Amino acid sequence: MKQGKSNKTIYLIASLIIGTVLFFILDLFLGSVHIPIKNIIAILFGEIPEKESWSVIILESRLPKAIAAILCGAALSVSGLQMQTLFRNPLAGPYILGISSGAGLGVAIFIMGLSFLGVSVTGIGLPANSGMIISSILGSFGVLAILLSIINRLKDIMTVLILGIMIGSVITAIIGIIQYFSHDSQLKSFIMWTMGDLSSITNSQLTLLAPIVLIGLALAFISSKSLNAYLLGEEYATSLGVNIKKSRIIIIVITSVLTGSITAYCGPIGFIGIVIPHLARMISNSSDHKILIPLSILLGINVLLISDIISQLPGLEQSLPINSITSLIGIPFIIWIILKNKKITNLN
Amino acid sequence: MSKQINISSLAVGYDKKIILENINLVTETNKMIAVFGRNGQGKSTLLKTIAGLLPSIKGTFSYEGNDILNLSEKERSKLLSIVSTTQTDIGGITVKDFIAFGRFPYTNWLGINKEKDYQEIDKAIKLCKLEVLANRNYNELSDGEKQKVNIARAIAQNTPIIILDEPTVHLDLINKVEVFKLLKELVANHSKTVIISTHQIEYALQICDEIWLIHNNKVEALSPTEITNSNKLTEMFNDEIISFDKATQSFRLK
Numbered sequence: 162m163k164q165g166k167s168n169k170t171i172y173l174i175a176s177l178i179i180g181t182v183l184f185f186i187l188d189l190f191l192g193s194v195h196i197p198i199k200n201i202i203a204i205l206f207g208e209i210p211e212k213e214s215w216s217v218i219i220l221e222s223r224l225p226k227a228i229a230a231i232l233c234g235a236a237l238s239v240s241g242l243q244m245q246t247l248f249r250n251p252l253a254g255p256y257i258l259g260i261s262s263g264a265g266l267g268v269a270i271f272i273m274g275l276s277f278l279g280v281s282v283t284g285i286g287l288p289a290n291s292g293m294i295i296s297s298i299l300g301s302f303g304v305l306a307i308l309l310s311i312i313n314r315l316k317d318i319m320t321v322l323i324l325g326i327m328i329g330s331v332i333t334a335i336i337g338i339i340q341y342f343s344h345d346s347q348l349k350s351f352i353m354w355t356m357g358d359l360s361s362i363t364n365s366q367l368t369l370l371a372p373i374v375l376i377g378l379a380l381a382f383i384s385s386k387s388l389n390a391y392l393l394g395e396e397y398a399t400s401l402g403v404n405i406k407k408s409r410i411i412i413i414v415i416t417s418v419l420t421g422s423i424t425a426y427c428g429p430i431g432f433i434g435i436v437i438p439h440l441a442r443m444i445s446n447s448s449d450h451k452i453l454i455p456l457s458i459l460l461g462i463n464v465l466l467i468s469d470i471i472s473q474l475p476g477l478e479q480s481l482p483i484n485s486i487t488s489l490i491g492i493p494f495i496i497w498i499i500l501k502n503k504k505i506t507n508l509n
Numbered sequence: 510m511s512k513q514i515n516i517s518s519l520a521v522g523y524d525k526k527i528i529l530e531n532i533n534l535v536t537e538t539n540k541m542i543a544v545f546g547r548n549g550q551g552k553s554t555l556l557k558t559i560a561g562l563l564p565s566i567k568g569t570f571s572y573e574g575n576d577i578l579n580l581s582e583k584e585r586s587k588l589l590s591i592v593s594t595t596q597t598d599i600g601g602i603t604v605k606d607f608i609a610f611g612r613f614p615y616t617n618w619l620g621i622n623k624e625k626d627y628q629e630i631d632k633a634i635k636l637c638k639l640e641v642l643a644n645r646n647y648n649e650l651s652d653g654e655k656q657k658v659n660i661a662r663a664i665a666q667n668t669p670i671i672i673l674d675e676p677t678v679h680l681d682l683i684n685k686v687e688v689f690k691l692l693k694e695l696v697a698n699h700s701k702t703v704i705i706s707t708h709q710i711e712y713a714l715q716i717c718d719e720i721w722l723i724h725n726n727k728v729e730a731l732s733p734t735e736i737t738n739s740n741k742l743t744e745m746f747n748d749e750i751i752s753f754d755k756a757t758q759s760f761r762l763k
Contacts, residue, residue: 393599448602
C-alpha cells in the first residue's frame with residue numbers, strides 16, 4: 162500500500178475517534194434537564210455532582226442511551242457492509258432487505274408465544290432479555306438464509322429491493338396474524354417493543370447487548386480476509402482457498418447476531434446499514450475490509466450519535482423517534498446512489 | 510511418482526445430470542493443453558470440475574499422484590489457479606492490489622503481504638508487462654488489460670497448474686495473441702502446466718502441446734499434428750458450412 166493512502170486513513174480514523182468522544186459528551190449533555198458539562202464529566206468519573214438527581218439522569222437514562230447509540234451504529238454498519246459484500250449488491254442492508262423485520266417476527270413469536278405458557282415478559286428479567294435476543298437473532302438468520310438462497314439467481318439488483326419489501330410485507334402480515342390471536346397483556350408488551358428506540362434500553366439489557374455486539378464486531382474483523390476474497394466473486398474466492406459454504410455461514414451468523422441483538426432492544430433502525438458502508442468506501446477509496454470494517458464502525462457510531470443529538474435538539478418538547486432521523490438522512494443518500502449509477506454493477 | 514496429470518474415470522455434470530463421463534487422460538506436466546469442443550459440449554463443466562469449483566460426480570484428477578479433487582480449498586489453492594471468462598467488477602483497488610489477491614493462500618489471517626509476497630507480485634507484473642498499469646485503478650482498464658491483470662494474479666498465486674476458461678473471448682486479435690504467447694512462456698520458462706479452453710483453434714494448434722478434444726460426449730487427448738492430419742475438426746463442426754483445411758491449418762467456408 163502506498164504511504165499517502167495509509168496516512169490518510171490514519172488521519173481519518175483519528176478524527177472520527179475525536180468526533181465520537183465529542184458527540185458522545187454532547188449526547189449526554191442534551192436533554193430536558195440542563196446539566197453542566199463539568200458535572201457530567203464528574204459523574205462519568207464516579208464523583209458526586211452538585212445535585213444528586215443529575216447522577217440518576219445521566220447514569221440511568223442518558224448514558225445507556227448514548228452507549229446504545231454507539232453499539233447500534235457500529236453493529237448495523239458492519240452488518241450492512243457484510244451483506245453488501247456477501248450479496249455483491251450495493252443496496253443490501255439489514256433494514257431494507259427485511260432482516261430487521263425478521264428479527265421483529267422472532268420477538269413477536271417469543272413475546273406472544275410466552276402467553277400460551279402463561280408467562281408475562283414483563284415479569285421475568287434476564288430470561289426474557291436473553292430470550293428476546295435469541296429469538297430476534299434467529300428471526301434475522303431465517304430471513305438471511307431465505308435471501309441467500311434466492312439472491313444469487315437475481316441479476317438485477319433492483320429486483321432485490323422489491324424482494325426485500327415483499328419479505329417485509331409478508332412478515333408484517335404474519336405478525337398481524339399472531340397479534341390477532343394474542344392476549345391483551347402480551348399484545349401490549351409487543352406494541353411497546355415495536356415502539357422501542359434507543360431510550361428504552363435498560364442497563365441490564367446493555368450488559369447483555371454490549372458483549373454480544375463486541376464479539377460480533379471482532380469476528381467480523383477476523384473475517385475481513387475472506388470478505389475481501391468475496392469481492393472477486395465466489396469462483397475466484399474458492400480458487401484462492403476460501404471454503405465458500407463455511408465462510409458464508411460464518412458471515413450470515415455474524416450479520417444475524419449483530420442485527421438481531423440490536424433490533425431486540427432498540428427496535429428496527431433503518432438505513433444506517435446501507436449508507437455507512439458506502440460512505441466508508443467513498444472517503445477511504447478502498448475496498449479492503451481491514452480498513453472498511455473499522456471505518457464503518459466509527460462512521461456508524463458518529464452518524465448515530467448525531468442522529469440521536471438531532472432527535473433531542475433544544476426547543477423540542479419531546480425527542481423524535483430515532484428511526485425517522487436515520488430515514489431522513491438515509492433515503493436521500495440511497496436515491497443519490499441510485500441516480501449516480503443508473504446501472505449499479507459494482508460496489509463502488 | 511512421475512510428473513503426470515492423470516484423469517481417471519471422471520464423470521462431470523450438474524446435480525445428477527452427467528454431461529461427460531468415463532474421461533481418462535494421462536499427460537506429462539509442464540505442457541500447454543488446449544480444450545476444444547463446441548458450445549454446450551461440456552468444456553466449462555470439465556474445467557470447473559478439475560478446478561474444484563464443481564463437485565465431480567465420479568473419478569479422480571491427480572497431479573503428481575495427489576488427487577486434487579480430494580484436497581481442501583486451501584491445499585488446492587497452492588496447486589491450481591484459475592482465470593475465467595467472467596469479468597470481475599471491483600472498485601477502489603489498484604492493479605497491483607488486484608494482483609496481490611494471488612498471494613491470498615500464503616498470507617496470514619489478516620492477509621498482510623510479506624517481502625516474499627511482494628517479490629512474487631512484482632515478478633507477475635513483469636512477466637505480464639503490466640509495469641505501466643500497476644498503480645492504475647483496476648476498474649479503469651480495458652477488457653484486454655483486465656484479462657492480463659487476471660492472468661498476472663493467477664501467476665502471483667504461484668501454482669504449478671493454471672486453468673483458463675476461454676480467457677481470450679472478449680479480446681481483440683492482438684490481445685488474443687499476446688495472451689497465448691504469455692501462456693506459452695509460462696510453460697516454456699516457468700515450468701507451469703496450462704490448461705486452456707478456447708475457440709481459437711487455429712492459434713491453439715500452433716502453440717499448444719496437446720489438445721483435449723470434446724466431441725460426441727467423449728474426451729480424447731491428441732497432439733496438434735494428429736488433429737491436423739485427421740478429419741476430427743471437420744467432424745466436430747458437423748456442419749455443411751465449414752471445413753478444416755489441413756494444408757493451411759485453418760477453417761474454410763464452404
